Amino acid sequence: MKTVRIANGQGFWGDSLQAPIEQVRRGPIDYLTLDYLAEITMSIMQKQRARDPRSGYARDFVAMIEEILPDLIEHNIKVVANAGGVNPEACRDAVIDAARRRGFAKKIKIGIVAGDDIMSQLDDFIGRGVELQNQETGEPLASIRDRVQSANVYFGGREIADALGQGAQIIIAGRVTDTGLSLGPMIHEFNWARDDWDRLAAGTIAGHTVECGAQCTGGNCLVDWETIPNVADIGYPIIEANPDGSFVITKHKGTGGRITVASIKEQLLYEMGDPREYITPDCIADFTTIQLEQDGTDRVRFSGIKGRPATDLYKVSVSYSAGWKAVGSLVYGWPDAYKKARAADRVVRERLDRLGLRFDTVLTEFVGVNACHGELLSGPPDPDIAEVTFRIGVRSEDKRAVERFTREVAPLVLNGPPTVTGFAAGRAKVEEIIAYWPALIPKNEVKPKISVVEA
Amino acid sequence: MARVKLVQIAHARSGDKGDTANVGLIAYKPEYYPMLVEQVTAERVKEHFKGICLGEVERFEVPNLHALNFLLHASLDGGGTLSLKTDAQGKTYSAALLRMEIEVSDSLAKQLAESK
Numbered sequence: 216m217k218t219v220r221i222a223n224g225q226g227f228w229g230d231s232l233q234a235p236i237e238q239v240r241r242g243p244i245d246y247l248t249l250d251y252l253a254e255i256t257m258s259i260m261q262k263q264r265a266r267d268p269r270s271g272y273a274r275d276f277v278a279m280i281e282e283i284l285p286d287l288i289e290h291n292i293k294v295v296a297n298a299g300g301v302n303p304e305a306c307r308d309a310v311i312d313a314a315r316r317r318g319f320a321k322k323i324k325i326g327i328v329a330g331d332d333i334m335s336q337l338d339d340f341i342g343r344g345v346e347l348q349n350q351e352t353g354e355p356l357a358s359i360r361d362r363v364q365s366a367n368v369y370f371g372g373r374e375i376a377d378a379l380g381q382g383a384q385i386i387i388a389g390r391v392t393d394t395g396l397s398l399g400p401m402i403h404e405f406n407w408a409r410d411d412w413d414r415l416a417a418g419t420i421a422g423h424t425v426e427c428g429a430q431c432t433g434g435n436c437l438v439d440w441e442t443i444p445n446v447a448d449i450g451y452p453i454i455e456a457n458p459d460g461s462f463v464i465t466k467h468k469g470t471g472g473r474i475t476v477a478s479i480k481e482q483l484l485y486e487m488g489d490p491r492e493y494i495t496p497d498c499i500a501d502f503t504t505i506q507l508e509q510d511g512t513d514r515v516r517f518s519g520i521k522g523r524p525a526t527d528l529y530k531v532s533v534s535y536s537a538g539w540k541a542v543g544s545l546v547y548g549w550p551d552a553y554k555k556a557r558a559a560d561r562v563v564r565e566r567l568d569r570l571g572l573r574f575d576t577v578l579t580e581f582v583g584v585n586a587c588h589g590e591l592l593s594g595p596p597d598p599d600i601a602e603v604t605f606r607i608g609v610r611s612e613d614k615r616a617v618e619r620f621t622r623e624v625a626p627l628v629l630n631g632p633p634t635v636t637g638f639a640a641g642r643a644k645v646e647e648i649i650a651y652w653p654a655l656i657p658k659n660e661v662k663p664k665i666s667v668v669e670a
Numbered sequence: 671m672a673r674v675k676l677v678q679i680a681h682a683r684s685g686d687k688g689d690t691a692n693v694g695l696i697a698y699k700p701e702y703y704p705m706l707v708e709q710v711t712a713e714r715v716k717e718h719f720k721g722i723c724l725g726e727v728e729r730f731e732v733p734n735l736h737a738l739n740f741l742l743h744a745s746l747d748g749g750g751t752l753s754l755k756t757d758a759q760g761k762t763y764s765a766a767l768l769r770m771e772i773e774v775s776d777s778l779a780k781q782l783a784e785s786k
Contacts, residue, residue: 477698586756587762
């Protein structure tokens with residue numbers, strides 16, 4: 216039976232720079248998949264492209280590819296990444312330049328999966344009655360149209376497989392589902408049909424398991440966390456996929472971390488909604504059909520997965536400007552650290568009131584006391600607590616109000632309660648809030664654009 | 671009967687989707703799962719997260735993983751980039767749920783105390 220080894224080397228934009236390199240060098244793999252796009256990323260990239268038409272993609276990706284190109288060529292490893300952001304063409308051109316610099320001209324084919332960026336079509340859609348209603352509130356997109364900063368459809372594994380079918384060794388996609396990055400290679404290698412729902416669901420669940428990188432190999436794992444070996448050298452996950460839809464999650468030998476049924480269960484439930492209805496462009500996967508079994512050290516076998524037909528809708532991710540926010544903090548020390556921090560909070564709030572500043576939200580947390588679990592669950596702190604961080608944030612449509620707020624925290628070190636420090640980082644920063652608008656669109660409204668060229 | 675914290679019989683992981691947090695609660699042993707199903711109801715979880723979860727709590731059973739999945743709506747101050755919270759993604763809500771106490775038999779409580 217043909218087994219294909221699909222490695223994940225990046226769980227989010229900002230993940231370990233070393234992980235993809237280790238994945239190609241510390242053992243055999245057939246595919247390297249990398250997830251670069253968070254919801255906020257697309258709006259940042261739209262802004263970059265507006266300033267420079269040759270930007271708007273994950274630059275980290277190009278530097279990383281340049282480093283591992285000799286390994287990719289020598290071992291015929293294929294790369295699938297959503298590093299294209301809002302400009303997959305420019306990302307491809309940068310990778311071609313890198314390949315030529317390294318002497319690999321004409322030795323590697325690079326494909327792009329584009330067409331997901333529907334920013335320029337929004338008015339046309341709205342004009343034709345495709346409302347792109349917010350999935351949570353039901354409001355039509357028209358209500359925030361003038362504040363939209365990016366709009367992308369999520370393609371799936373099928374589009375990735377089509378690019379692989381055209382001979383690409385490196386695939387640069389725009390917005391595709393995280394699960395599609397791993398499912399695509401399976402569809403391509405095993406020729407899974409469009410309506411082979413059980414296998415497509417299996418590949419989707421494999422993709423879900425590895426999409427957060429080391430979070431399935433012992434990272435952020437609560438079970439026996441103190442005894443997880445060699446976390447400094449944690450191995451990133453590898454799917455050993457089989458044509459029948461069964462697969463094993465493992466990692467390279469000699470790397471740190473731990474893969475057990477328990478650690479895998481934690482990741483399966485991460486960001487889970489209805490476990491019977493995990494909806495992707497490729498299928499609906501049913502997580503209640505998964506059978507897990509330990510298959511030796513750091514190996515967990517999946518089988519029995521069932522799926523159902525895909526819907527005729529793509530998910531759309533729209534980002535839009537939704538006001539301003541800022542967060543400031545100070546540290547209060549023993550004695551009476553918590554009392555002092557609470558007094559500081561009262562003082563700041565009273566000063567904001569006197570200034571007549573109004574905010575949609577003012578949120579105070581006391582880090583070290585109740586910031587994560589709230590006051591009720593955390594209970595009262597140790598009266599002798601060594602220090603408490605007073606953290607206060609505001610949110611408003613009025614940028615000037617938020618700016619004014621940022622001048623009201625630091626002065627407390629001189630004109631508020633005593634034994635205070637931790638202001639070295641400077642004034643709180645005003646940040647634009649880029650909010651996220653989830654919507655759906657009929658699949659026939661959008662066409663993926665797939666092309667493959669030689670470097 | 672005795673009371674123990676969920677952290678003694680279950681582990682958990684949490685994450686976010688917009689302003690909704692999800693908490694996956696997993697029994698350490700298959701025989702603990704029925705206790706979770708019976709006692710860790712959506713209503714109790716809503717009460718447990720008073721002041722944090724401002725919306726509905728939905729519960730889904732995942733018997734093959736001996737797990738429950740909870741959706742805590744309106745729990746992240748707007749969620750994502752809107753949120754002013756330290757834990758804007760609800761990453762620590764998994765542990766917050768493990769603070770909950772449930773009733774177990776005296777013999778199991780004794781066994782859990784001994785294995786600590």
